[in-house]
Structure formats: structure tokens, C-alpha cells
Amino acid sequence: MSPSRASRTRRIGFLGLGMYVPPKVLTNHDLEKMVETSDEWIVSRTGIRERHIADPGTTTSDIATKAAQVALKQAHLSGKDIDLIIVATTTPDMLFPSTSCLVQQNIGAKSAVCFDLSAACSGSVFAMITAQQYLMSGRYRNALVIGAEVLSGFIDWTDRGTCILFGDGAGACVMAPVRRGGILATDMGSDGSAAEYLYMPGGGSKYPPSHASVDQRLHFLRMSGGEVFKLAVRRMADSTKRVIKDAKVKPEHVECFIPHQANTRIIEAVAKWADVPIEKVYMNLQRYGNTSAASTLIALYEAVKEGRIKKGDHVVMVAFGAGLTWGSVLLQW
Known part of the structure; x- marks a missing residue:
């Protein structure tokens, strides 16, 4: 071949x-x-x-x-x-x-x-x-x-x-x-026009480290929570729907849904708009908070370890972050 x-x-x-x-x-x-x-x-x-x-x-x-x-x-x-x-x-x-x-x-x-x-x-x-x-x-x-x-x-x-x-x-x-199994479909997207809603201004070429940048507290994360909430829900829900459609899997055949572990309100809203029953949603943010890029992989590890994901199950992982960026993966375990 x-x-x-x-x-x-x-x-x-x-x-x-x-x-x-x-x-x-x-x-x-x-x-x-x-x-x-x-x-x-x-x-x-x-x-x-x-x-x-x-x-x-x-x-x-x-x-x-x-x-x-x-x-x-x-x-x-x-x-x-x-x-x-x-x-x-x-x-x-x-x-x-x-x-x-x-x-x-x-x-x-x-x-x-x-x-x-x-x-x-x-x-x-x-x-x-x-x-x-x-x-x-x-x-x-x-x-x-x-x-x-x-x-x-x-x-x-x-x-x-x-x-x-x-x-x-x-x-x-x-x-x-x-x-057998593996990744069946993926989806990715970005929107730089909303970069100002979640960012850390200092430390790069725009504001290199200096006494002034430290005094102005530019090396800390900044977030517009309300705007991030609305965009996160819409983008993750849409990405979830696309990846399920692209994989040619019926929504009811998705056994486990692993969203980015940001907060429960976002997760519950994404599940609602993506037509995912809440009982299929895996959450562990109560123990770890938002671990950013680590979030979905930590959740996947624990979901498998706890028996929430079994061989042959269809799993959707979806995330949203600064950039703005969003993406999803549908896999069969």
C-alpha cells in the first residue's frame, strides 16, 4: 500500500x-x-x-x-x-x-x-x-x-x-x-477578533518584561467573563454538533461527552445547546478547577479509569480557549 x-x-x-x-x-x-x-x-x-x-x-x-x-x-x-x-x-x-x-x-x-x-x-x-x-x-x-x-x-x-x-x-x-476505533472526526476554529476577551498582555514582544510591566501587573491573566461565557457556549456547542455529524454517528450513540472543564454553568449550557443529555457529561472540575490545556486530557484519563468510558464507546471531547480557539474530537474507544 x-x-x-x-x-x-x-x-x-x-x-x-x-x-x-x-x-x-x-x-x-x-x-x-x-x-x-x-x-x-x-x-x-x-x-x-x-x-x-x-x-x-x-x-x-x-x-x-x-x-x-x-x-x-x-x-x-x-x-x-x-x-x-x-x-x-x-x-x-x-x-x-x-x-x-x-x-x-x-x-x-x-x-x-x-x-x-x-x-x-x-x-x-x-x-x-x-x-x-x-x-x-x-x-x-x-x-x-x-x-x-x-x-x-x-x-x-x-x-x-x-x-x-x-x-x-x-x-x-x-x-x-x-x-479499530480511534479518531473518527475532528473540528477546529479560531477568531482573533475576540482576542481581547481573554489574554495576558505582558511577557511578549508587545510588553517585554520590565519594571514598568510588573508595576502595571501586565503579567497576569485578564478575562472578560461574560463575553467568554457566551462565546464558549456557542462555539463548543456548534463544534460538537459538527463533529458528530461528520463522524456519521447518531447523537444518542455518543456515550460520553468531555467538555473543557471551565465551569459547570458553561458545561451545562453547552450540553443543552448541543442536545447532549447531562447524564452523559463527564465533569471533574470540582476537584481541579480549570487547568487550561491539561483539562480535557485529565478528564479523559479519569473517565476511563472510573469506567465511564468502555471499549467501543463513542466519546466527544470539545474545548474552547483564548485566541479565541475551539475544537472537538469524536473518537471510538
Whole structure:
């Protein structure tokens, strides 16, 4: 079979999953001592009860490596077996080199091609779709995809509108051609006209690090919550409908729905507008908060571990993030 022919018939699936969150837990009651808020207020508006926070000095590559090691063990592979590493993150260890190269060194993946991908909370979905395309071409045998964030260092802990939402963590998957199941359909989209609704102004070429940028608090995440809510619901619901249609799967045959774990109000609204029964929706944000690019992979790992996803089940993963970006994957487990 020629490479071009193979690329049209190859299905890409998952050999192993992994996750890692730092041991330190920050509860809503802890936040009550830091900002003007309450456990009741946070839970009623977001569904979040606690989040994990990395200790000072812990880097994105540190937690990405730990999640990768779990996924590699589950896939019965070692670092030297991996051909491609993609790390989705908005909180890299440094602007360069890429976090993926640091993970490569940590796991001994000497033969792997490595790069990072920046799509904010949509990062893992974008990275999985990107890896799928490389693997379908036949150029690489497998790929290690990681979504990892240490957001706690970029949160304004005096701003109750954002500090209650986010946590640190990493999710990982090993992808490769499979004989049955795998990814059946994908969808991606972006809208730069709405970039101002969710962004961090400092640290790049527009506002390089300086005393002035620090004094002006430009290195913290900024968000227009109301606008993000409306756009997130519409974009994720539409993307979900498209990916189900493209896969030629009946909506009622989707056994598990894994949306980006932003907050319960967004998730419930997406499920409603996408015609997904709430009992099919998987949520774990009550334990981790919004872990951005790590969110959907952490949720996939736990949904499988808890038995919510079984062999042959159809699963939709959908995410939305800064950019704006959104994307979805429909796969058969």
C-alpha cells in the first residue's frame, strides 16, 4: 500500500493515558482567607471546590514529564520509542527552548521530534488533531501529546474573578495507528477578533518584561467573563454538533461527552445547546478547577479509569480557549 493510500485509511487512536496534579490543594475555604469570596459563592457560580497548586520552583516541564511517564507506562513504551512530542501549554518553562524539548530530555526520547503548541484551553484538542495528521501521513509511528499548565504563577491572587477558577496540572496521551476505533472526526476554529476577551498582555514582544510591566501587573491573566461565557457556549456547542455529524454517528450513540472543564454553568449550557443529555457529561472540575490545556486530557484519563468510558464507546471531547480557539474530537474507544 502506498503512503498516500495508507494515509487515507489509517485510523489513529490511543495506546496510553496519563495525568499528574501537584499534591498541594487550595480549597475554596483557603481562598476565603485571601480574597473577598466564599465557598458557597464559588460553588454556585463555577462548581469548583478545590484546585491543585504547584510549589514554587515546579515547572510545566516537571509536571508534563510526570503525566508522560504514566501514559508511557500504560502504553508499554519507553521514551526511546517515541517519534513525536507535542506539548500544549500557555505557561512554558521559558520562551525558548520549547517545553517539549525539556520533556524529551527528561524521558530519554532522543529520537523524537519536539515542538510546543499554543492554543490556550483548546491546546490538548489542537495537539491531538495535529498529531493525528502527522501519524496519518505515515511519517511517524507514534506521538506523545501533553497538555500541561502551571497557571498559578500567572494568576492575580487579589482578583476574585479569576483566582477562583484556575489550577495546575498535566494530562498526556500516546497516540498511534489502531486497527479499530480511534479518531473518527475532528473540528477546529479560531477568531482573533475576540482576542481581547481573554489574554495576558505582558511577557511578549508587545510588553517585554520590565519594571514598568510588573508595576502595571501586565503579567497576569485578564478575562472578560461574560463575553467568554457566551462565546464558549456557542462555539463548543456548534463544534460538537459538527463533529458528530461528520463522524456519521447518531447523537444518542455518543456515550460520553468531555467538555473543557471551565465551569459547570458553561458545561451545562453547552450540553443543552448541543442536545447532549447531562447524564452523559463527564465533569471533574470540582476537584481541579480549570487547568487550561491539561483539562480535557485529565478528564479523559479519569473517565476511563472510573469506567465511564468502555471499549467501543463513542466519546466527544470539545474545548474552547483564548485566541479565541475551539475544537472537538469524536473518537471510538
